[in-house]
Amino acid sequence: MRFVAIKMLVGDRAKYLGIVMGLAFASFLITEQLAIFTGLMTRTFGFITDTAIADIWVMDPKVQFVDDIKPMQDMQLYRTRGVDGVEWAVPLYKGLLKAKLENGNYQTVIVIGLDDATLIGSPPVMLKGQAADLRRSEAVIVDTVGAAGKLSKPSPVPGQKRIPLAIGDTLEINDNRASVAGICKVSRTFQSQPVIYTTYSRATTFAPKERKLLSFVLVKAKPGEDVKALASRIKAVTGLAAYTRDEFKELTIRYYMKYTGIPINFGMAVLLGFIVGTAIAGQTFYSFTLENLRHFGTLKAMGTTNKTLLGMIVLQALMVGSIGYGLGVGAATAFGKLVKDTELAFRLPWQLLVITAVAISLICVFAALLSIRKVMKLEPAIVFKT
Amino acid sequence: MTIQKNNPFPCDEETSTKAVAVHCKGITKAYGSGSETVNALNGINLEVRTGELTMLVGPSGCGKTTLISIMAGILDQDEGDCVLFGKNFKSMSDLEKTRYRGEQVGFVFQSFNLIPTLTAAENVAVPLLIRRIDRKTAVQKAGETLKNVGLGDRLNALPAQLSGGQQQRVAIARSLVHEPRLIVCDEPTSALDHETGFRIMELLQYAALCADRALVIVTHDPRIFDFADRIAKMDDGRIVDVSDSPQDMGK
Ligand SMILES: Nc1ncnc2c1ncn2[C@@H]1O[C@H](COP(=O)(O)OP(=O)(O)O)[C@@H](O)[C@H]1O
Numbered sequence: 045m046r047f048v049a050i051k052m053l054v055g056d057r058a059k060y061l062g063i064v065m066g067l068a069f070a071s072f073l074i075t076e077q078l079a080i081f082t083g084l085m086t087r088t089f090g091f092i093t094d095t096a097i098a099d100i101w102v103m104d105p106k107v108q109f110v111d112d113i114k115p116m117q118d119m120q121l122y123r124t125r126g127v128d129g130v131e132w133a134v135p136l137y138k139g140l141l142k143a144k145l146e147n148g149n150y151q152t153v154i155v156i157g158l159d160d161a162t163l164i165g166s167p168p169v170m171l172k173g174q175a176a177d178l179r180r181s182e183a184v185i186v187d188t189v190g191a192a193g194k195l196s197k198p199s200p201v202p203g204q205k206r207i208p209l210a211i212g213d214t215l216e217i218n219d220n221r222a223s224v225a226g227i228c229k230v231s232r233t234f235q236s237q238p239v240i241y242t243t244y245s246r247a248t249t250f251a252p253k254e255r256k257l258l259s260f261v262l263v264k265a266k267p268g269e270d271v272k273a274l275a276s277r278i279k280a281v282t283g284l285a286a287y288t289r290d291e292f293k294e295l296t297i298r299y300y301m302k303y304t305g306i307p308i309n310f311g312m313a314v315l316l317g318f319i320v321g322t323a324i325a326g327q328t329f330y331s332f333t334l335e336n337l338r339h340f341g342t343l344k345a346m347g348t349t350n351k352t353l354l355g356m357i358v359l360q361a362l363m364v365g366s367i368g369y370g371l372g373v374g375a376a377t378a379f380g381k382l383v384k385d386t387e388l389a390f391r392l393p394w395q396l397l398v399i400t401a402v403a404i405s406l407i408c409v410f411a412a413l414l415s416i417r418k419v420m421k422l423e424p425a426i427v428f429k430t
Numbered sequence: 431m432t433i434q435k436n437n438p439f440p441c442d443e444e445t446s447t448k449a450v451a452v453h454c455k456g457i458t459k460a461y462g463s464g465s466e467t468v469n470a471l472n473g474i475n476l477e478v479r480t481g482e483l484t485m486l487v488g489p490s491g492c493g494k495t496t497l498i499s500i501m502a503g504i505l506d507q508d509e510g511d512c513v514l515f516g517k518n519f520k521s522m523s524d525l526e527k528t529r530y531r532g533e534q535v536g537f538v539f540q541s542f543n544l545i546p547t548l549t550a551a552e553n554v555a556v557p558l559l560i561r562r563i564d565r566k567t568a569v570q571k572a573g574e575t576l577k578n579v580g581l582g583d584r585l586n587a588l589p590a591q592l593s594g595g596q597q598q599r600v601a602i603a604r605s606l607v608h609e610p611r612l613i614v615c616d617e618p619t620s621a622l623d624h625e626t627g628f629r630i631m632e633l634l635q636y637a638a639l640c641a642d643r644a645l646v647i648v649t650h651d652p653r654i655f656d657f658a659d660r661i662a663k664m665d666d667g668r669i670v671d672v673s674d675s676p677q678d679m680g681k
């Protein structure tokens with residue numbers, strides 16, 4: 045009877061396509077929204093990802109996420125270095141400063157200051173120049189998106205494309221000259237400002253004079269050291285917060301989840317996809333069953349058991365479900381490929397596919413349940429009613 | 431649309447004796463409740479025998495459809511017993527009844543009730559598929575049955591591509607394909623013109639009727655009464671007359 049079930053379903057082209065499209069739309073919407081959400085969440089800790097060399101991040105205990113800078117005194121660096129099991133510990137400066145461009149405009153930039161001696165935490169990908177060039181006087185490395193965008197120069201010919209900032213160009217950060225020595229690529233973050241890498245000492249001269257300037261201490265554990273245990277030890281000794289890389293990512297995500305509208309917005313969109321999918325697909329599937337009620341009745345009269353009828357409806361639901369899911373997820377993947385090199389955050393780990401599969405299954409179960417109920421309660425005697 | 435001359439259906443009227451196919455005893459059936467109650471059947475006693483074409487006739491609303499629904503096991507009576515080939519429906523569970531129907535009963539409907547997305551052969555194969563016969567065998571057997579009702583050249587036609595008469599032939603083939611012992615037809619000719627209806631009755635009489643099978647046909651069309659071996663006349667939920675010779679019906 046599987047054959048009959050399938051033919052009943054696909055024979056009615058228009059309805060069949062309607063149901064499949066409804067489900068495809070729902071699964072596309074759910075997958076795409078979840079993928080963008082995941083992409084955005086990954087962006088929140090982009091800087092931590094880029095600074096993968098550090099096992100542990102040490103910071104002021106009040107810090108809530110990676111862009112939440114609460115400077116510490118320099119002596120915290122030495123205290124951290126003194127903790128048992130620390131291979132090395134280096135300072136990191138991170139701050140928002142004003143840069144004056146050649147044309148006199150001001151632009152807020154993220155300045156990252158790396159340990160002068162080791163340059164630990166240097167950009168993950170260098171496009172032009174190299175990290176060691178930071179040792180030259182006034183040297184800074186600029187991220188390529190910023191260089192081509194907010195830091196670019198207008199073309200001398202009006203109406204022409206802007207000229208990206210290049211090696212040798214200069215800008216002023218808080219009245220200090222900075223000379224571009226390299227172009228790098230960084231992971232996109234939530235902060236849309238250009239990223240400028242320099243040394244720790246130069247960064248602190250750029251920064252307004254303050255008593256405390258140390259943003260983070262990056263720590264490497266000795267080989268064989270339990271990183272988690274070391275983090276708690278650092279915490280105990282210094283009274284600071286010390287997170288492993290993953291803990292710090294988690295802290296950051298949790299902050300965004302809790303204090304921004306992002307999860308709600310995306311949750312709403314996902315829910316909307318779910319509801320729209322349920323409404324369209326559920327409703328069309330149910331009306332498909334209703335239209336075929338007479339035939340289900342005939343089958344019942346002719347000796348088809350309720351169990352078989354149930355199997356038929358489940359099969360029909362499974363079929364539209366899996367085809368709709370495939371189409372929707374396929375479309376979402378294609379969409380992801382399309383927006384790969386754009387501003388849009390899009391990440392599609394396999395877990396999201398599972399979530400969408402579960403959602404689509406729920407929609408199908410819901411649609412099928414209504415139909416099943418109707419068909420189970422169907423009186424076979426209706427077959428003689430005209 | 432010629433019917434094959436050698437009857438392929440295993441009927442041997444000479445040697446078989448007529449047996450009781452359906453036995454109805456004191457059957458009542460009411461629809462609705464309270465002031466809305468309609469007493470559709472008011473104590474029906476009737477025997478339907480194999481090898482006979484029994485017609486249930488009577489004015490519209492007299493309870494014909496209700497009665498064959500009960501005989502075919504798709505509707506439960508309120509009181510009385512309906513025994514089909516020795517088995518009382520009352521003693522069966524819903525599941526048993528459904529299975530029993532699948533084996534023993536064939537249906538022909540006024541409006542054909544073919545599944546529109548299945549071809550003629552596939553429609554005819556359905557009773558076999560219900561009995562879990564594999565698709566290839568089922569469709570093949572269905573094709574043979576269709577040949578025997580004169581539709582050998584329309585096996586792959588969809589119902590919508592067939593005339594009303596042809597659709598009813600497909601439906602008859604479907605009611606026969608699994609060789610049930612009772613075939614119930616509710617107004618099988620009402621949706622057809624007189625000539626086509628006549629041919630359908632010929633087909634039913636010729637192809638469906640055999641010694642160990644009973645045929646019950648509900649109709650209110652006096653022009654086909656001649657096909658009956660027995661006529662049970664109903665009125666107001668009662669059998670008012672049973673006659674073995676249709677000529678007595680005063681038509
Ligand atoms: N499902 C139903 N609900 C209520 N009344 C019904 C139902 N089916 C039939 N009836 C009533 O029962 C009576 C007998 O109906 P039916 O058996 O269909 O008669 P016939 O087939 O002889 O025209 C009629 O009065 C009809 O209105």
Ligand SMILES: [Mg+2]
Binds near residue numbers: 494496
């Ligand atoms: Mg009727």
